[in-house]
Amino acid sequence: MSNDTNGNDPPEDASGAPDEEGELAQEERQGREQRQEQEQERTQPQRQGDQSPLADESDRHTDGEEPADGLESVSGEEEGAEDAPEDESETGAGNEAEREENDVETVDDLGSTVEVDPGVEIDEEIAEDDLLGGLQIDSSDDITVPDRLVDQVIGQDEARDTIIKAAKQRRHVMMIGSPGTGKSMLAKAMSQLLPEEDLQDVLIYHNPDDENEPKVRTVPAGKGRQIVDVHKEEANKRNRTRTILMWVIIAAIILYTILSASSIILGLLAAGVVWLIFRTLRQGTDTIVPNMLVDNGEQRTAPFEDATGAHAGALLGDVRHDPFQSGGMGTPSHERVESGSIHKSNKGVLFLDEMNTLDIPTQQKLMTAIQEGEFSITGQSERSSGAMVQTEPVPCDFVMVAAGNLDAMENMHPALRSRIKGYGYEVYMDDTIEDTPEMRRKYARFVAQEVERDGRLPPFDREAVEELLLEARRRSGRKNHLTLLFRNLGGLVRVAGDIARAEDRDFTTRDDVLQAKDRSRSIEQQLADDYIERRKDYELEVTDDGAVGRVNGLAVMGEDSGIMLPVMAEIAPSQGGGEVIATGKLKEMAEESVQNVSAIIKKFSDVDLSEKDIHIQFVQAGDGGVDGDSASITVATAVISALEDIPVDQSVAMTGSLSVRGDVLPVGGVTHKIEAAAKAGCTTVIIPKSNEQDVMIEDEYAEMIEIVPCDNISEVLAVALVGRPETDSLVDRLKSITDSAFDQPVGSNPSPQ
Numbered sequence: 216m217s218n219d220t221n222g223n224d225p226p227e228d229a230s231g232a233p234d235e236e237g238e239l240a241q242e243e244r245q246g247r248e249q250r251q252e253q254e255q256e257r258t259q260p261q262r263q264g265d266q267s268p269l270a271d272e273s274d275r276h277t278d279g280e281e282p283a284d285g286l287e288s289v290s291g292e293e294e295g296a297e298d299a300p301e302d303e304s305e306t307g308a309g310n311e312a313e314r315e316e317n318d319v320e321t322v323d324d325l326g327s328t329v330e331v332d333p334g335v336e337i338d339e340e341i342a343e344d345d346l347l348g349g350l351q352i353d354s355s356d357d358i359t360v361p362d363r364l365v366d367q368v369i370g371q372d373e374a375r376d377t378i379i380k381a382a383k384q385r386r387h388v389m390m391i392g393s394p395g396t397g398k399s400m401l402a403k404a405m406s407q408l409l410p411e412e413d414l415q416d417v418l419i420y421h422n423p424d425d426e427n428e429p430k431v432r433t434v435p436a437g438k439g440r441q442i443v444d445v446h447k448e449e450a451n452k453r454n455r456t457r458t459i460l461m462w463v464i465i466a467a468i469i470l471y472t473i474l475s476a477s478s479i480i481l482g483l484l485a486a487g488v489v490w491l492i493f494r495t496l497r498q499g500t501d502t503i504v505p506n507m508l509v510d511n512g513e514q515r516t517a518p519f520e521d522a523t524g525a526h527a528g529a530l531l532g533d534v535r536h537d538p539f540q541s542g543g544m545g546t547p548s549h550e551r552v553e554s555g556s557i558h559k560s561n562k563g564v565l566f567l568d569e570m571n572t573l574d575i576p577t578q579q580k581l582m583t584a585i586q587e588g589e590f591s592i593t594g595q596s597e598r599s600s601g602a603m604v605q606t607e608p609v610p611c612d613f614v615m616v617a618a619g620n621l622d623a624m625e626n627m628h629p630a631l632r633s634r635i636k637g638y639g640y641e642v643y644m645d646d647t648i649e650d651t652p653e654m655r656r657k658y659a660r661f662v663a664q665e666v667e668r669d670g671r672l673p674p675f676d677r678e679a680v681e682e683l684l685l686e687a688r689r690r691s692g693r694k695n696h697l698t699l700l701f702r703n704l705g706g707l708v709r710v711a712g713d714i715a716r717a718e719d720r721d722f723t724t725r726d727d728v729l730q731a732k733d734r735s736r737s738i739e740q741q742l743a744d745d746y747i748e749r750r751k752d753y754e755l756e757v758t759d760d761g762a763v764g765r766v767n768g769l770a771v772m773g774e775d776s777g778i779m780l781p782v783m784a785e786i787a788p789s790q791g792g793g794e795v796i797a798t799g800k801l802k803e804m805a806e807e808s809v810q811n812v813s814a815i816i817k818k819f820s821d822v823d824l825s826e827k828d829i830h831i832q833f834v835q836a837g838d839g840g841v842d843g844d845s846a847s848i849t850v851a852t853a854v855i856s857a858l859e860d861i862p863v864d865q866s867v868a869m870t871g872s873l874s875v876r877g878d879v880l881p882v883g884g885v886t887h888k889i890e891a892a893a894k895a896g897c898t899t900v901i902i903p904k905s906n907e908q909d910v911m912i913e914d915e916y917a918e919m920i921e922i923v924p925c926d927n928i929s930e931v932l933a934v935a936l937v938g939r940p941e942t943d944s945l946v947d948r949l950k951s952i953t954d955s956a957f958d959q960p961v962g963s964n965p966s967p968q
């Protein structure tokens with residue numbers, strides 16, 4: 216491979232690549248001064264030692280002209296080259312100046328993590344309590360959106376600082392976290408922070424010595440296109456001359472045939488032979504035009520390549536198959552070479568989400584590319600003629616940003632992970648962030664960012680922005696926190712904006728956001744609602760009566776959809792050794808919780824469990840099954856009810872995990888679960904006391920249901936079991952067992968039935 220800064224040296228030979236390795240590695244850290252020196256060198260009129268890629272061809276100097284080995288040699292002489300800049304230094308220097316200007320913007324202020332000025336007055340006095348942190352705005356239009364992507368990132372301070380650091384040092388980064396938290400946004404932001412002065416174009420040349428090993432040459436960005444144009448012009452010129460010559464000869468043959476009254480057939484045959492000869496010559500001429508493999512001419516920042524889900528060819532480059540490869544009929548191999556994402560991201564960022572979806576051989580090749588900083592392109596399909604072709608090494612000096620969830624990390628090739636770890640950083644993305652006035656101001660800016668990014672949405676009025684903020688709070692599932700799952704929040708912005716846009720309004724309002732919330736329900740939410748409806752059809756709805764061994768449990772489908780999931784327990788005589796048998800679509804975790812619960816039951820009940828089998832069924836557990844052990848207080852209550860024959864209030868629903876000591880432990884998704892219980896018609900819902908602060912239900916549900924936080928199973932039983940006269944004594948006994956068993960006061964009965 217030849218790394219030519221002036222764009223005129225031909226590739227010397229195929230083995231030149233190793234000499235250039237060090238040069239390539241150094242180039243990435245070359246400062247502007249060095250580049251300017253190179254620029255000067257480039258513009259020097261003397262081209263001693265320059266040699267055109269065409270020089271190898273024996274037939275090229277037919278008209279005694281100088282070879283078209285670069286811009287200068289042609290710009291003054293060739294008509295077609297007039298369109299190209301007169302002096303390459305002009306273009307180069309222009310780009311250089313622009314790039315220097317950009318450097319000031321992007322590189323000099325790396326490391327700034329201060330709040331970006333929203334361009335709006337902030338009322339500090341009300342900031343603490345104000346939903347928008349004191350921002351004095353009428354609509355999202357009043358907020359200034361920062362230019363740089365890195366300044367648009369909200370939260371994720373650690374990831375953001377890491378990206379800034381990694382861009383400075385050209386290190387790889389792995390970001391692990393939930394979808395939509397900004398991983399690809401940060402990777403893109405990183406590409407804007409990398410210096411673009413090192414950008415290169417890559418050209419592939421025909422190798423006259425070995426057709427199957429095309430030569431590679433790198434030139435400064437923008438120069439490649441000029442070189443290709445010059446070569447194309449040269450080839451066209453030669454072809455034009457040849458075509459004229461061919462028609463003159465053909466005309467002469469035909470004229471001679473007519474004048475000499477020879478056989479017309481022989482004349483046509485002779486003309487055909489001439490045509491074939493010239494056609495073959497034309498193909499030879501076409502091989503002088505290099506293939507522009509990587510074109511960074513228009514690139515204003517370091518490249519960003521998202522190779523998520525790319526197959527091997529798209530990632531590592533490929534050589535197209537040519538069915539006419541023999542007999543000089545085929546397309547020259549250098550023209551069939553296609554670059555991969557690793558080559559296009561040279562000097563920039565290669566982003567790979569869900570890295571584990573790449574097969575192992577591809578991951579291994581990626582590792583080689585990372586290690587070497589260059590990678591030859593060959594046909595990826597073994598049976599294709601492209602597999603015979605292997606180019607000289609092509610530069611691929613990228614910074615890799617790998618992303619995914621925890622599974623992606625576990626299934627990643629360990630050696631590849633160690634490359635990232637050894638030469639870069641690993642960051643875990645946050646799902647929520649503390650709700651502070653500064654953060655609320657940033658969320659308001661997020662709305663402005665999304666509106667601007669979409670380009671067609673009407674701005675959000677103040678109330679609409681406030682509603683979005685409330686939704687961000689609600690979706691966080693944690694008191695005093697805001698969700699960082701921005702993609703979903705951005706979806707809500709777009710749906711709300713679309714509603715306003717469809718009605719041709721100037722602003723998106725709070726009503727639009729509320730409507731959007733309903734319209735943009737996730738599949739899981741829609742399923743959950745459908746499920747609740749269906750349960751009503753089958754008369755499985757909540758009643759005020761008590762039922763023995765039946766408890767309304769609560770579960771979450773997907774991330775944000777609550778569902779009511781009744782649990783039934785039945786006690787049966789055992790055939791030998793009491794067992795806990797769980798039916799329904801239980802997942803492993805739920806089965807474990809059943810085991811834990813059985814330990815508690817043994818303490819609570821005076822029935823000899825060794826003589827009984829306890830059957831537990833999760834009624835209508837859909838495909839989602841039961842996640843985690845958030846159903847363990849439900850199971851415990853159902854079993855105790857069945858054992859003691861005490862009915863459970865069917866207007867009560869519950870969620871909570873149970874420790875072996877009887878403590879009620881926190882669970883996830885309480886807000887969604889409470890809302891599901893309310894929707895299903897329950898009037899009371901039991902939640903773990905430690906989850907009390909996570910409750911952020913909508914106002915409409917707050918009126919429908921009473922929330923009872925409980926610390927201990929005894930409190931749960933006090934609320935859930937129905938105290939009919941004939942069972943009162945049993946209830947009291949259970950309560951006293953609970954109190955003594957766990958040595959904890961029941962305290963004031965939160966809401967006895």
Ligand SMILES: Nc1ncnc2c1ncn2[C@@H]1O[C@H](COP(=O)(O)OP(=O)(O)OP(=O)(O)O)[C@@H](O)[C@H]1O
Pocket residue numbers: 367368369370371393394395396397398399400401568618619661699700701702705
């Ligand atoms: N931290 C953030 N600050 C501002 N906007 C964000 C942030 N995170 C995400 N967004 C918005 O959400 C969109 C989607 O985010 P992005 O594609 O970066 O998420 P991701 O983590 O890469 O998701 P995935 O893993 O599913 O690819 C972004 O284009 C941006 O508009």
